[in-house]
Amino acid sequence: MDLIQPFIGSLDSVLAVMMKAPAKIAHLDMEEDGYRRKGLAATVIFKGQIEGRIVLDMEPRAAAQVASYLSGAEVDTSESIVPEAVCELANMVIGNAVTQLNDRGFQFKVYPPSLLTEEQCAKAGQDSEATVLCFETPHGNVHLNIAMHYHARRTRERSPVSV
Amino acid sequence: MKQFEPLTRKKDNQPVRYLIVDDSVFARKSLAKMVESFGGQLAGEAGDGCTAITEYARTKPDLVLMDITMPQMEGIEAVERIVQEHPEARVVMVSSVGYQDNILAALQKGARHFVQKPVRPDALYEIIRYVLNDDGVTAPVGAGENSRREWTSFNRSLAHSIQFSR
Numbered sequence: 290m291d292l293i294q295p296f297i298g299s300l301d302s303v304l305a306v307m308m309k310a311p312a313k314i315a316h317l318d319m320e321e322d323g324y325r326r327k328g329l330a331a332t333v334i335f336k337g338q339i340e341g342r343i344v345l346d347m348e349p350r351a352a353a354q355v356a357s358y359l360s361g362a363e364v365d366t367s368e369s370i371v372p373e374a375v376c377e378l379a380n381m382v383i384g385n386a387v388t389q390l391n392d393r394g395f396q397f398k399v400y401p402p403s404l405l406t407e408e409q410c411a412k413a414g415q416d417s418e419a420t421v422l423c424f425e426t427p428h429g430n431v432h433l434n435i436a437m438h439y440h441a442r443r444t445r446e447r448s449p450v451s452v
Numbered sequence: 453m454k455q456f457e458p459l460t461r462k463k464d465n466q467p468v469r470y471l472i473v474d475d476s477v478f479a480r481k482s483l484a485k486m487v488e489s490f491g492g493q494l495a496g497e498a499g500d501g502c503t504a505i506t507e508y509a510r511t512k513p514d515l516v517l518m519d520i521t522m523p524q525m526e527g528i529e530a531v532e533r534i535v536q537e538h539p540e541a542r543v544v545m546v547s548s549v550g551y552q553d554n555i556l557a558a559l560q561k562g563a564r565h566f567v568q569k570p571v572r573p574d575a576l577y578e579i580i581r582y583v584l585n586d587d588g589v590t591a592p593v594g595a596g597e598n599s600r601r602e603w604t605s606f607n608r609s610l611a612h613s614i615q616f617s618r
Binding site: 303306356359360361370373374376377380381382383384385387388391392396399400401402 | 478521552570
């Protein structure tokens with residue numbers, strides 16, 4: 290939970306600004322099978338002492354609101370920049386969380402976000418257990434799917450030897 | 453979007469020219485809007501570090517806004533190569549990944565400043581004004597001495613951190 294909390298906190302604070310209202314965690318589930326996409330989804334992969342991937346999945350209305358906020362103009366759900374806005378939001382949320390974890394001593398590398406098709410989404414969740422959080426916002430639900438594990442061995446190898 | 457006092461080049465009073473480097477088209481558009489609201493001009497765009505190097509040489513911008521996490525070549529390596537070839541280059545890193553190691557690495561490679569995403573236009577404006585004004589490039593209207601002192605203090609603390617980490 291210590292590793293997941295920065296991602297929850299980061300999404301919560303970013304959504305509060307972009308949705309112009311506080312977001313509420315509606316439910317939390319564990320998923321072991323493939324993940325079924327709910328809307329527009331982007332993923333970010335990270336490798337190092339902590340490895341895994343995060344999927345940010347947004348209902349189109351919520352994604353359009355984020356696009357409107359980021360672009361400073363009203364954006365419709367059908368516009369082509371909406372999926373791009375989901376990637377950018379994933380980048381911000383995960384970047385901010387990674388910053389907190391890195392400052393706590395965890396070292397890992399983050400890769401650029403990419404959009405997920407429904408098929409890729411299901412495949413991404415097949416081989417790992419994931420925590421899925423649903424945030425309720427006035428513009429629709431936002432799901433955060435977190436699958437990661439901690440490499441204790443790598444951490445030991447990199448730690449200074451104590452005598 | 454809020455309009456800011458235009459930042460212009462001291463030598464010819466022309467708008468400041470920017471190169472924006474980010475793999476996200478959305479982020480590039482958003483930053484381009486911001487620099488327009490600062491009275492700036494877009495000299496070029498790049499979606500990765502390799503393109504940033506060639507675009508810098510082609511457009512010779514007054515300032516580069518550079519993301520860190522990008523495909524092919526990341527921002528920190530691109531800064532290093534741009535500054536090696538063009539020591540006068542002024543690069544501000546703009547990234548969502550803002551941990552200290554990353555900031556220090558970017559500054560050690562020649563970046564002048566760092567802004568964490570999501571970018572607040574007023575914060576970016578002050579940083580750009582500071583970075584350009586430091587080299588006597590801009591003549592900002594009503595440049596505030598207080599903000600200059602704040603950024604100088606911030607930069608000194610970063611410089612201290614770099615020395616400390618070496």
